[in-house]
Amino acid sequence: MRYGIAFVTHFCNFTLMAQNSIVSITMVAMVNNTDHPPYLNSSTEQLPAGLSGDQHEASKHLSIKAPVYNWSPQTQGIIFSSVQYGMMLMQGPGGYLAGKIGTKKVVGIALLGTSLLTLCIPLAANLGLVFLLATRAVQGLMQGIGYGGQFALWQKWAPPNERSRLCTIALSGMTLGIFTVLLVGGIISEALGWPFVFYSFGAGGVLCSLLWFILIYDDPVSHPWISGPEREYILSSLNQQFSSEKQPLPIKAMLKSLPLWSMCLCTMTHQWLVNTFVMYTPTYISSVFKVNIRDNGFLSSLPFIVAWVLGILGGQLADFLLSKNFRLITVRKFITLLGNTPPAALIAALPYIQSSYITTIIFLTISCGLCPLCQAGVYINALDIAPRYASILMGTSRGLAHSSAVLVPIVAGFFLNQDAEFGWRNFFFVVFAVHLLGLIIYLVFGKADVQEWAREGKLTRL
Secondary structure, X not given: OHHHHHHHHXXXXXXXXXXXXXXXXXXXXXXXXXXXXXXOOHHHHHHHHHOOHHHHHHHHHHHHHOOOEOOOHHHHHHHHHOOHHHHHHHHHHHHHHHHHHOHHHHHHHHHHHHHHHHHHHHHHHHHOXXXXXXXXXXXXXXXXXXXXXXHHHHHHHOXXXXXXXXHHHHHHHHHHHHHHXXXXXXXXXXXXXXXXXXXXXXXXXXXXXXXXXXXXXXXXXXXXXXXXXXXXXXXXXXXXXXXOOOOOOOHHHHHOOHHHHHHHHHHHHHHHHHHHHHHHHHHHHHHHHOOOHHHHHHXXXXXXXXXXXXXXXXXXXXXXXXXXXXXXXXXXXXXXXXXXXXHHHHHXXXXXXXXXXXXXXXXXXXHHHHHHHHHHOHHHOHHHHOHXXXXXXXXHHHHHHOOHHHHHHHHHHHXXXXXXXXXXXXXXXXXXXXXXXXXXXXXXXXXXXXXXXXXOOOHHHX
């Protein structure tokens, strides 16, 4: 049953990430030109001139089937970023709420809310830009709550020796969501019009939320269909690690905790790399190799399906190493190292191998594919160092990490708009440097044993 919980959470994350990414895919069909937002490489602005006759014809069909808007590149950038602030702000509160009133209610309501808002996006766009931005902003708040709230499940459902695989099964749904949107979003837009991309994923999200309310329970004790031996196994393995809602958060001790800060910083710097892949893989392929949009969609989605597979396998690897009596902190740091160093080095090398189309795609695929290994490393480290506060700590660290979704376009725009020739090289080097800084700090200060401020009986003195 605990793996059933993980797979339902997998599809919850699939839905949340797919809905979060739709606009970036449909924007080309929503506007009356194919200008990219201002943070993209200026060389890509020449792409529309190179479109084939078939693509121009497809654009005509799109304009007939769906409304088209006069949004400038600056306006498009505002639309893209409008959902990110809520995501950044609400993951911590979402984890706190889930710990207080239950993950089933918090995440279920958030998932249903963002799905209904996804269905309303075409109507909001027709009503005007203000309505669209407001809808996207509220959607970001809902998605932040949904992302942050889910981590409370694993405080009560994940035995310590299975945390890696359960969490990676759940979190890998995000990668699958990106892959699916990149692969089918353009096809749906071309065949039916861009509103049907929102209708499809919005309706799918409503169905997913209904499944969530039916199948998810906050803990094994309240689950009506779990077997007695499984319930006893989970409860005995957790050994009273459940959070206590009546005890206050030891905020002062948390702020002084170097292991906690190193975990948060490493998560944030890793998300710099992840958001670089999500935002710039299609743009980089287009600007360097001038491939058509259909091929670009396939090539851009390829790294994410590899990342989905390796993310799940990373959890299996971590738990396998633990079963061989490797120290928990050794496993967490080793998996984090694998998910950080090779991807950062490969992306920094991309500008130097532009002459080879095949090598570039291989580097992109391997680099993006290895990133989700961190889901079995630093991303779930809060379950190790503070299991009773894991939901709020994991939500807060992911919220801080999501600030990269706002910062990466700003940094990229600075380099790519000033120097077209060396912009990618300088941008990728900055991503590599930021990435390396967070990793080193985590390798030095990261821990995996329960911290004193998170132990039973220590709270009254903090």
